[in-house]
Ligand code: GDP
């Protein structure tokens with residue numbers, strides 16, 4: 001089935017936008033039955049001849065501003081269990097939040113490779129502030145913009161390197 005890469009992170013950091021960018025999909029599936037709009041969760045990527053799957057874990061549980069912390073924790077634990085690599089997305093416009101700290105703590109205990117992705121570096125001075133994400137203890141933050149595509153090629157290179 002190939003390698004599976006999971007995107008995790010608190011709501012609104014840009015997980016779905018990044019997923020769409022990396023899988024080049026512009027469509028979302030609407031789940032009328034549940035009365036909710038859900039983003040497509042799984043996609044395939046072919047990067048320089050390497051094929052792998054990406055999953056947007058934001059779709060696994062209800063994704064809203066007031067998401068329960070333990071739902072996020074559940075996402076992260078599932079991602080660690082099921083994925084070969086994890087993209088931990090944080091928001092460079094907002095900086096480190098308590099929820100980021102909490103997710104990072106779980107990920108630091110995982111043996112799966114984690115890539116720290118500082119998204120939204122297109123906004124204002126955010127590219128210059130990503131050094132604060134070193135405090136999460138997960139190595140170098142990679143600055144990207146899911147909206148413009150900036151840095152996403154380097155990110156995919158890193159994903160393939162860590163396979
Ligand atoms: P999710 O909840 O983590 O899946 O986040 P979404 O992908 O739904 O994005 C949340 C909000 O952030 C939306 O308004 C997006 O348009 C915005 N957003 C996502 N990526 C970027 C980015 O790279 N730059 C900027 N400026 N906004 C972004």
Ligand code: MG
Nearest residue numbers: 015016058063
């Ligand atoms: Mg989402």
